[in-house]
Amino acid sequence: MKELPLALVEMRNVHKWYGKVHAVDGVSLTVKEGEIIGLLGDNGAGKSTLIKILAGYHRPDEGEIFIEGEKVRINSPSEANALGIETVYQEQALVDVMSVARNFYMGREPVKRAVFLDKEKMNECMIPLRTLGLSIKSPDLLVKSLSGGEKQGTAIGRAMYFKAKLVVLDEPTRALSVKGVQTVLDLVKGLKEVNIAVIYITHSLHYVYSVADRFVIMDKGKIVKDIRKDEAPLKELTEVLIG
Numbered sequence: 001m002k003e004l005p006l007a008l009v010e011m012r013n014v015h016k017w018y019g020k021v022h023a024v025d026g027v028s029l030t031v032k033e034g035e036i037i038g039l040l041g042d043n044g045a046g047k048s049t050l051i052k053i054l055a056g057y058h059r060p061d062e063g064e065i066f067i068e069g070e071k072v073r074i075n076s077p078s079e080a081n082a083l084g085i086e087t088v089y090q091e092q093a094l095v096d097v098m099s100v101a102r103n104f105y106m107g108r109e110p111v112k113r114a115v116f117l118d119k120e121k122m123n124e125c126m127i128p129l130r131t132l133g134l135s136i137k138s139p140d141l142l143v144k145s146l147s148g149g150e151k152q153g154t155a156i157g158r159a160m161y162f163k164a165k166l167v168v169l170d171e172p173t174r175a176l177s178v179k180g181v182q183t184v185l186d187l188v189k190g191l192k193e194v195n196i197a198v199i200y201i202t203h204s205l206h207y208v209y210s211v212a213d214r215f216v217i218m219d220k221g222k223i224v225k226d227i228r229k230d231e232a233p234l235k236e237l238t239e240v241l242i243g
């Protein structure tokens with residue numbers, strides 16, 4: 001019998017409660033290498049909570065997580081990073097009052113002589129940012145002076161630079177112009193080309209439809225649809241989303 005390749009990430013029967021709110025209710029989800037998943041669903045469906053569990057911000061109350069077949073416990077965001085999971089958050093992808101370089105190396109600051117930030121090394125962040133086609137002028141620019149697309153691009157550049165296996169984007173395009181959205185969609189395609197998987201959370205099926213391989217729809221903490229694009233006409237998906 002042919003062996004199936006191991007999933008990159010597998011979440012099995014994951015639950016999360018906030019007090020009485022059952023935010024994630026028995027979710028099982030697999031992500032394959034280089035796969036782009038559009039994660040959709042209404043406000044409060046549990047999308048952000050689910051990915052915060054993967055990102056090490058929340059512990060699941062029940063359930064298991066496997067990375068490349070190995071059972072893991074993800075106790076912190078830096079443990080998630082070490083496992084190859086990078087997350088770009090809905091609330092805050094970057095810290096506005098810090099420079100591009102500081103944001104890029106956040107939590108992974110290179111140091112010299114044990115205590116000093118290695119500024120020269122940190123300026124290397126400009127290389128992946130230019131590769132992504134972002135025209136950010138200096139690593140010392142404060143993030144608050146960047147456009148929404150440039151902020152998302154910086155976070156995505158960071159994921160590529162640190163060789164993530166999975167990048168999670170939580171509503172990356174909500175605050176963006178049409179051009180900014182296109183930039184992010186192009187970046188997502190770029191991640192796929194280098195075999196990095198993406199979970200792309202959005203309310204806008206319209207945007208994610210062109211780039212996704214698969215769609216997962218959540219409602220009230222549960223997955224109500226998990227379907228490959230070649231089996232999911234846009235019209236049918238729209239109907240499921242409208243309910």
Ligand SMILES: Nc1ncnc2c1ncn2[C@@H]1O[C@H](COP(=O)(O)OP(=O)(O)OP(=O)(O)O)[C@@H](O)[C@H]1O
Nearest residue numbers: 018021023041042043044045046047048049050090
């Ligand atoms: N930190 C928290 N404390 C308490 N309840 C929370 C917390 N975060 C989320 N919830 C609740 O958990 C449920 C799921 O929320 P979650 O943020 O995961 O939804 P979502 O699908 O990301 O929604 P949206 O599309 O609005 O971002 C909601 O009922 C929400 O009110």
Ligand SMILES: [Mg+2]
Nearest residue numbers: 047048049090
């Ligand atoms: Mg959310």
